[in-house]
Amino acid sequence: MSDTATSVRDLPAPARGQSLRFYGIWVIAAAALIVLPLIFSSGSSLTSFSLIGIAIIFALSYNILLGQTGLLSFGHAVYYGLGGFTAIHVMNAVTAHGLPIPLPFIPLVGGLGGLCFAAVIGWVMTKRAGTVFAMISLGIGELVASSSLILRSVFGGESGITTDRTALQQMFGWSFGPQIQVYYLIAAWVMISAIAMYALTRTPLGRICNAVRDNPERVEFIGYDPHVVRYLASCFAGLFAGVAGGLTAINFEIANSAYLGAVQSGLVLFATFIGGTAYFFGPILGAILVTYLQLGLTNLTTVWQLYFGIIFIGIVMFAPGGIAGLLMMHRPLVRAGTLGMVIPSYLLALVPTLVLVCGVILGIETLAHYTESQGQGNMINVLGIPFDTTRAGTWIIAAVMIVGGFVVARMTWRRIADAWDRATTGARDRGHLA
Amino acid sequence: MLELIVISTLNGVLFGMLLFLLSSGLTVIFSMMGVLNFAHASFYMLGAFFGYQLTKWIGFWPALVLAPLLVGAIGMAVERYGLRNTHKHGHVAELLLTFGLAFAIEEIVSMIWGKSPVDYRVPEVLDFSAFTIFSTNYPAFKMFMLAVSVLIFVVLLIVLKRTRVGLIVQAALTHPSMVAHLGHNVGRVFMLVFGVGSALAGVAGVIAGPALVTQSDMAGLLGPILFVVIVFGGLGSLPGAFIASLVIGLVQTFAVALNGSLASAFGPLDPSFNATVLSDIWNVTIAQIAPILPYVLLVLILIVRPMGLMGARET
Numbered sequence: 001m002s003d004t005a006t007s008v009r010d011l012p013a014p015a016r017g018q019s020l021r022f023y024g025i026w027v028i029a030a031a032a033l034i035v036l037p038l039i040f041s042s043g044s045s046l047t048s049f050s051l052i053g054i055a056i057i058f059a060l061s062y063n064i065l066l067g068q069t070g071l072l073s074f075g076h077a078v079y080y081g082l083g084g085f086t087a088i089h090v091m092n093a094v095t096a097h098g099l100p101i102p103l104p105f106i107p108l109v110g111g112l113g114g115l116c117f118a119a120v121i122g123w124v125m126t127k128r129a130g131t132v133f134a135m136i137s138l139g140i141g142e143l144v145a146s147s148s149l150i151l152r153s154v155f156g157g158e159s160g161i162t163t164d165r166t167a168l169q170q171m172f173g174w175s176f177g178p179q180i181q182v183y184y185l186i187a188a189w190v191m192i193s194a195i196a197m198y199a200l201t202r203t204p205l206g207r208i209c210n211a212v213r214d215n216p217e218r219v220e221f222i223g224y225d226p227h228v229v230r231y232l233a234s235c236f237a238g239l240f241a242g243v244a245g246g247l248t249a250i251n252f253e254i255a256n257s258a259y260l261g262a263v264q265s266g267l268v269l270f271a272t273f274i275g276g277t278a279y280f281f282g283p284i285l286g287a288i289l290v291t292y293l294q295l296g297l298t299n300l301t302t303v304w305q306l307y308f309g310i311i312f313i314g315i316v317m318f319a320p321g322g323i324a325g326l327l328m329m330h331r332p333l334v335r336a337g338t339l340g341m342v343i344p345s346y347l348l349a350l351v352p353t354l355v356l357v358c359g360v361i362l363g364i365e366t367l368a369h370y371t372e373s374q375g376q377g378n379m380i381n382v383l384g385i386p387f388d389t390t391r392a393g394t395w396i397i398a399a400v401m402i403v404g405g406f407v408v409a410r411m412t413w414r415r416i417a418d419a420w421d422r423a424t425t426g427a428r429d430r431g432h433l434a
Numbered sequence: 435m436l437e438l439i440v441i442s443t444l445n446g447v448l449f450g451m452l453l454f455l456l457s458s459g460l461t462v463i464f465s466m467m468g469v470l471n472f473a474h475a476s477f478y479m480l481g482a483f484f485g486y487q488l489t490k491w492i493g494f495w496p497a498l499v500l501a502p503l504l505v506g507a508i509g510m511a512v513e514r515y516g517l518r519n520t521h522k523h524g525h526v527a528e529l530l531l532t533f534g535l536a537f538a539i540e541e542i543v544s545m546i547w548g549k550s551p552v553d554y555r556v557p558e559v560l561d562f563s564a565f566t567i568f569s570t571n572y573p574a575f576k577m578f579m580l581a582v583s584v585l586i587f588v589v590l591l592i593v594l595k596r597t598r599v600g601l602i603v604q605a606a607l608t609h610p611s612m613v614a615h616l617g618h619n620v621g622r623v624f625m626l627v628f629g630v631g632s633a634l635a636g637v638a639g640v641i642a643g644p645a646l647v648t649q650s651d652m653a654g655l656l657g658p659i660l661f662v663v664i665v666f667g668g669l670g671s672l673p674g675a676f677i678a679s680l681v682i683g684l685v686q687t688f689a690v691a692l693n694g695s696l697a698s699a700f701g702p703l704d705p706s707f708n709a710t711v712l713s714d715i716w717n718v719t720i721a722q723i724a725p726i727l728p729y730v731l732l733v734l735i736l737i738v739r740p741m742g743l744m745g746a747r748e749t
Contacts (some may be wrong), residue, residue, distance in 0.1 A: 072526050072529065072534075073528070081679060124733060124737060125739050127736060127738060128736075130525070131464075131468075131470050131525065131669070132665060132669060134470070134529060134663065135470065135662075135664075135665045136732065136736060137660045138658055139658060139661065139662050139665070139728075139729045139732045139733075140660045140729065140732075140733070142726075142729055143726055143729035143730065143732075143733070146726040147726055150718050150722060150723065152438075221618075232488060252515050262654070262658075266533075269530075269533070273530060288595065290552050292685065297597040303541060303545050305537070305541050306541035306542065306545065308537070309535075309538030309541055310538060311530060311532050312534040312537070313534040313538060314531075314713065316520060316523075316527055316530045316531045316534055317493055317516065317520055317531065320520075320523040331641070346487070364545075367546070368545050371540050371545060371546050371547075372550070428553065
């Protein structure tokens with residue numbers, strides 16, 4: 001966690017070339033958001049892009065807590081859901097009273113809803129950090145989720161509350177009926193929120209958040225109250241989570257109590273951690289991957305959540321920096337030109353590791369099919385190959401692939417470790433690694 | 435009214451003792467390793483499902499012994515191959531590992547046994563009413579549950595306070611490196627404590643399974659309440675966990691039994707709200723808010739006493 005994007009190196013005024021590259025990344029991201037639907041214009045891909053955009057804002061807002069302030073929250077969906085409900089109620093009120101508020105500003109309303117709740121409940125929640133904060137956030141999450149089922153008039157019980165996004169005042173002549181217009185609205189908010197949240201990490205508040213994460217005691221000694229800092233961080237996290245919730249409300253035109261629940265909180269934690277909490281772009285990668293997997297896997301398998309759990313456990317155990325951490329590990333090697341030393345052992349390890357992964361998938365699918373649908377045909381289709389779940393052969397193949405793959409893969413992983421040591425030594429010799 | 439009080443007190447103490455079976459393991463593991471085991475409630479669920487399956491195969495009594503042993507073995511494997519490797523990445527990584535495990539265990543259980551409740555019945559030997567108070571037959575199995583949990587509580591207390599093993603465990607809680615210097619294998623002590631804690635959760639699962647519903651979401655339902663218990667009692671405090679377990683057990687049981695609401699209490703003063711939040715609050719019964727009461731207690735204790743009932747430190 002220490003080698004984050006906040007190292008001392010980039011504090012002095014950046015050179016002209018560096019700032020060009022910095023703004024270039026944002027311009028490229030904006031251009032990609034504009035061009036994407038022109039390339040993939042089918043309805044399903046538009047829906048996916050919209051969901052991914054919302055997930056990006058949500059995961060980034062979560063990382064204000066987890067990555068930047070070191071607060072592990074199990075109830076972040078509370079802000080998201082309440083933002084969504086605020087947005088729905090305001091949309092209905094705007095329609096009913098004919099107020100002149102156009103749809104593009106509704107996510108901001110959702111954000112304010114999330115902010116208000118964070119401002120109220122955050123003070124109690126952030127009294128303690130660490131494990132206790134995690135437990136409190138879990139408790140508050142459950143409290144709000146259960147209360148939402150009791151307060152039916154506000155949350156609409158199990159069925160939720162619906163709205164009509166096209167009934168609001170039009171802006172630029174857009175009705176926001178077609179999905180493409182909603183996509184561009186989401187894309188615009190993704191850019192605004194991402195820039196705002198990145199800017200937040202550069203402010204004195206963002207820096208002191210990092211300090212509270214790393215050493216709260218010293219922060220107290222230099223005259224800041226860690227509790228206040230944590231509180232402010234959770235307010236900002238609530239604001240942006242509310243924006244994501246408002247966008248969801250617009251996207252689906254419905255808000256129900258599932259938005260507030262533990263599943264949603266768990267998903268955003270998965271996305272953020274799998275992507276990597278130490279770098280700003282980590283949660284973006286995670287949100288894209290998790291949403292994509294979620295959409296893709298639900299069609300393929302009934303036990304997709306199990307795969308999520310396994311991927312998450314794997315990341316926690318073997319790559320706690322997430323995908324972003326794994327990628328950034330290679331940066332000094334690329335600069336020093338020693339990357340070539342590790343690539344052969346990567347390729348060598350790929351084969352047995354893939355066998356291991358396929359074995360696990362085959363095992364899980366066979367077991368899932370065997371227990372869930374007895375008597376409804378024994379054939380399953382794993383990665384395009386048909387298997388008979390009642391035949392012993394299938395089980396043996398899976399077991400051999402798992403055990404054999406693991407034994408061989410372990411040897412190749414050791415090779416990677418050796419090659420990695422040599423490559424980093426080379427990079428250190430050339431002065432590219434501290 | 436008296437009947438309700440007596441029966442609810444019995445049920446509340448029973449639920450509280452069950453909670454303590456779980457929270458005691460959780461608390462000891464936490465104060466020893468600094469890890470809050472998110473998967474603890476999942477071990478409880480595994481205990482219930484193993485108990486169900488083994489009861490079907492070999493009967494209830496062998497299952498009562500074997501299922502907790504199995505769960506304990508799984509717990510030890512988790513400590514040895516999971517947590518010990520994750521320890522170098524810090525407590526957040528350890529907590530996240532157990533969170534991922536809880537998620538995966540729930541999925542695996544619902545994959546194997548399905549999402550609907552399984553038919554886990556009270557064994558026939560214990561399927562009679564122990565005694566009758568005020569026309570209510572109190573089932574013998576509940577008395578059995580109470581006896582088992584009290585027995586385990588007493589044994590645990592004696593082992594921790596009166597034996598050499600307990601001495602080493604207590605010393606390893608506060609001074610792990612000193613204990614290691616004295617020639618004890620602290621890693622193995624940790625593994626055993628984790629295993630025993632998980633096995634206790636397994637026992638709770640086996641005996642609670644027939645009385646409550648054995649279903650793949652039982653861990654998700656009980657887990658948050660368990661964390662409320664140990665935060666409420668003060669993290670790392672065994673007496674605190676005991677008091678908090680009983681308090682929350684009693685509060686929840688009494689709330690479920692009571693059927694009053696603001697509307698029934700102040701009936702004549704009904705301000706006849708329309709369908710607004712106020713009418714929801716006015717008409718909700720105490721039984722309906724029973725599920726959220728533990729969390730309300732949590733918020734209250736955090737405002738009044740942030741370290742919990744018996745907690746020592748603020749951090």
